[in-house]
Amino acid sequence: MAEAMLPGEFSDLEPFATTWCLASEAERFAQRLVVPMDQMQAFYDAITARYEDAMAYCDKFAVDDMPEDATNLMHMLYSMVMVSFPVECWGQGAVPDTGAAYLDLLVEPGP
Amino acid sequence: MAKWPKPPEGSWTEHYGLGTEPISYEDSISPEFYELEREAIFKRAWLNVGRVEQLPRKGSYFTKELVIAKTSVVIVRGADDEIRAFYNVCRHRGNKLVWRDFPREETSGVSRQFVCKYHGWRYDLDGACSFVQQEQEFFDLDKGDYGLVPVHCDVWAGFIFVNLAEKPEQNLIDFLGPDVTKLENYPFETQTERWFYRAEVGANWKLYMDAFQEFYHAPMLHAKQTPPDLSNSMQQAGFEAPAYTISGPHRLVSTAGVHPWTLPDNMLKPMERILRSGLFGPWDKPDLDYDQKAAGINPAGCDPWGLDSWQIFPNFTILVWGQGWYLTYHYWPTSHNTHIFEGTLYFVPPKTPRERVAQEIAAVSFKEYGLQDANTLEATQTMLESRVVKRFPLNDQEVLCRHLHQVAGEWVDEYKKSRETVEV
Numbered sequence: 001m002a003e004a005m006l007p008g009e010f011s012d013l014e015p016f017a018t019t020w021c022l023a024s025e026a027e028r029f030a031q032r033l034v035v036p037m038d039q040m041q042a043f044y045d046a047i048t049a050r051y052e053d054a055m056a057y058c059d060k061f062a063v064d065d066m067p068e069d070a071t072n073l074m075h076m077l078y079s080m081v082m083v084s085f086p087v088e089c090w091g092q093g094a095v096p097d098t099g100a101a102y103l104d105l106l107v108e109p110g111p
Numbered sequence: 112m113a114k115w116p117k118p119p120e121g122s123w124t125e126h127y128g129l130g131t132e133p134i135s136y137e138d139s140i141s142p143e144f145y146e147l148e149r150e151a152i153f154k155r156a157w158l159n160v161g162r163v164e165q166l167p168r169k170g171s172y173f174t175k176e177l178v179i180a181k182t183s184v185v186i187v188r189g190a191d192d193e194i195r196a197f198y199n200v201c202r203h204r205g206n207k208l209v210w211r212d213f214p215r216e217e218t219s220g221v222s223r224q225f226v227c228k229y230h231g232w233r234y235d236l237d238g239a240c241s242f243v244q245q246e247q248e249f250f251d252l253d254k255g256d257y258g259l260v261p262v263h264c265d266v267w268a269g270f271i272f273v274n275l276a277e278k279p280e281q282n283l284i285d286f287l288g289p290d291v292t293k294l295e296n297y298p299f300e301t302q303t304e305r306w307f308y309r310a311e312v313g314a315n316w317k318l319y320m321d322a323f324q325e326f327y328h329a330p331m332l333h334a335k336q337t338p339p340d341l342s343n344s345m346q347q348a349g350f351e352a353p354a355y356t357i358s359g360p361h362r363l364v365s366t367a368g369v370h371p372w373t374l375p376d377n378m379l380k381p382m383e384r385i386l387r388s389g390l391f392g393p394w395d396k397p398d399l400d401y402d403q404k405a406a407g408i409n410p411a412g413c414d415p416w417g418l419d420s421w422q423i424f425p426n427f428t429i430l431v432w433g434q435g436w437y438l439t440y441h442y443w444p445t446s447h448n449t450h451i452f453e454g455t456l457y458f459v460p461p462k463t464p465r466e467r468v469a470q471e472i473a474a475v476s477f478k479e480y481g482l483q484d485a486n487t488l489e490a491t492q493t494m495l496e497s498r499v500v501k502r503f504p505l506n507d508q509e510v511l512c513r514h515l516h517q518v519a520g521e522w523v524d525e526y527k528k529s530r531e532t533v534e535v
Contacts, residue, residue: 025475051385058464066464074464081472084382085479089335095479096335100313101486103454103478107307109467 005072007057013050013076016043020079021072025105028075028082033093037086044087047080063111071111115353115367115411122507123355129513133502138516139315140496144523145179145447151526152425152519153179156360157265157272157279157286159427159441160186164269164303165219166194170236173219174199174209178451179444180275184262185209185225189236196264196273197238201227202257208234225259234259268295270429290358291421293407294429298399299457302437306456306474308481314488316426316442316450317515318495322484323430323440324364324422324511326350332483336390336476341378353411355510360424360518362511365410368417368433388469390476391417392434395469397459399435409433422511424518435459436473448492454481 005017019035020043022028032040047054054077058070066074086093118126125131138144160175172187183199185208201208206229211218224241225234233242238259246252263274265283272283284292312319322328330345337345356363371379372387372394383389403409408431409416420430428440441453456474461467494500505513 029478048381048385055465055468058468061464063461063464063467070464074468077468078471081382081386081468081475084380084472085336085475088380088382089479095482098482098486100489101310101482103308103310103452103481103485105306105308105474105478107305108474109304109306109460109470111464111467 005069006076007069007073009057010050010054010073013046013054016046017072017076019043020047020083021075022079023075025078025082025108028079029105031079032082032086035093037092040083040086040093044080044083047076051077051080066111074111114348114351117507123510124505124507124513127355127357127510127514129510129517133504134513134516135502136318136495136516137501138519138523139317140447140492140498142447145315145444147523147526148444148519149179149181151523153177153444154275155280155522155526156425157274157281157283158425159270159272159423159439160184160196161271162269162299163194163266163271164300164305166271168221170221170223171219172209172222172225172236174217175273176215176217177275177443182275183207183210184273185259186264186271186273187236191237193237194264194266194271195236195238196262196271197259198262200260201229201232202240202259203227203230203232203243208259232257267292268297269299287423288359288361290356290363290407291361291423293405294421294431296401296406297408297431297437298401299437301399302457302459304458304460304470306477308452308454308456308478310452310485311445311449312452312485312488313449314485314492315448316444317519318488318491319442319450319452319485320422320426320428320440320515321509321512322488323428324362324420324515325509326352326364326366327506327508332487333480336479338377338379341374344378350508352508353413356410357511357514360522362422362514363410363419364422364511365413365419366417367411367413368415370415382472386469386472388472390473390480392432392436392458392473393466393469394434395466396433396435399459422515424515425522436470438477448496452485 005021054073061070120126166188169190174185176183184196185199186196188194199208206227207214208225208227231244235241240254240257263279265272267283327350334342352364352366354365387394408419416433418432422428426442431437436458438456443451458470
């Protein structure tokens with residue numbers, strides 16, 4: 001088995017890690033456009049159930065000084081936000097009626 | 112029954128004397144009008160190009176492509192900490208001075224001097240030419256005559272403005288006027304956590320300004336972003352702003368807010384309840400410690416208050432949210448039916464990872480809305496260009512759209528007149 005990306009107590013979320021621990025908004029947005037809805041729903045269900053635990057874990061660290069596994073967990077939480085729109089609003093990855101539009105995020109804060 | 116009192120004239124539109132007749136959008140589809148805007152507006156008005164935080168150190172610089180003015184400028188913090196702007200052109204043979212990989216793309220960095228990639232001429236941060244390769248080969252060349260060409264540059268409330276006129280008709284503070292300048296009492300400088308979005312949009316720059324200077328569209332275009340119970344009630348209520356201010360060429364819309372935490376579950380996205388945050392920003396807002404009245408913010412005294420959105424002529428918006436953050440928009444024309452849109456979000460740096468995640472949903476929501484707005488514009492532009500319909504009715508909640516087009520027309524007329532005078 002590949003090395004774990006997340007802290008040990010979040011091994012239940014590890015199956016989602018390679019897909020959703022993505023460091024940039026560009027990667028997360030691109031991912032939501034290609035991952036099927038049922039898989040996004042499964043990820044959404046799993047991560048929202050562990051949100052408080054995950055947040056409590058990350059909150060042990062300073063925003064600008066997080067170990068790699070906690071940073072990965074933060075990236076997974078950003079992905080939770082990203083998939084919430086397809087899952088809660090759209091029923092699809094793309095924002096409806098936005099075929100010709102794009103909006104690139106060129107500068108974003110860490111971690 | 113109106114939710115908010117209107118001025119004594121019965122409407123904001125009549126109060127500000129803007130006329131109530133249907134308007135033409137010829138100014139947004141005409142290549143000729145775009146050509147006039149180049150000189151009449153974008154080479155006369157003060158243009159915001161960024162903030163001082165983008166130049167944190169001596170030698171920090173960034174470039175700005177001003178396509179409509181057919182030029183590029185470089186903005187730099189000098190060794191004396193002074194912020195200056197120069198046309199981004201080498202005095203030797205006209206090469207663009209500062210760029211990386213792609214000559215038409217903007218860049219930024221830190222440097223002790225600027226070196227032209229072509230023949231190695233060098234310039235100090237204050238624009239002075241400091242080195243000419245094989246200077247002895249030139250004829251009576253005095254480096255002192257070959258400094259970078261300066262651009263008028265001034266800073267207000269941390270916002271850096273340039274003016275491309277040879278001699279600006281007004282200084283920056285007079286141009287902004289007494290109402291906009293009150294905003295300097297708002298603590299922009301503490302909100303340094305920055306998200307910067309950019310896109311090319313297939314519509315005239317004024318059409319996108321229109322999209323964000325009225326909220327009449329919000330209950331309809333963005334209906335599906337909120338649970339059905341909330342969108343239905345929003346559509347039934349419609350949108351009314353408690354206050355509109357017109358101040359010279361600039362204009363403000365202020366809105367009432369909601370306390371999302373008081374809404375029942377069927378009116379909230381589940382993720383908003385989980386994160387205690389959403390489009391309007393984190394529910395637990397930072398303590399910004401400023402005087403709303405001194406900053407001219409929330410003129411109708413709403414509680415809860417939603418946002419104040421100042422449209423600063425020609426192409427700059429500062430939108431201050433009740434939940435303790437702000438954003439800016441820039442609309443940089445690239446042709447009569449295209450422009451570059453920039454949206455920049457600013458938050459107080461998060462003290463905890465939890466606060467950081469709460470900011471994330473505000474930023475992601477912003478993009479969901481922005482994509483819907485942008486795509487609609489392209490649909491509007493193409494059909495305006497058909498010229499099948501030539502006059503369009505604007506309601507009182509679209510008063511700021513009416514004002515923008517009127518001001519753009521006035522600046523163009525003024526310019527045309529001044530040119531006629533010169534030719535006579």
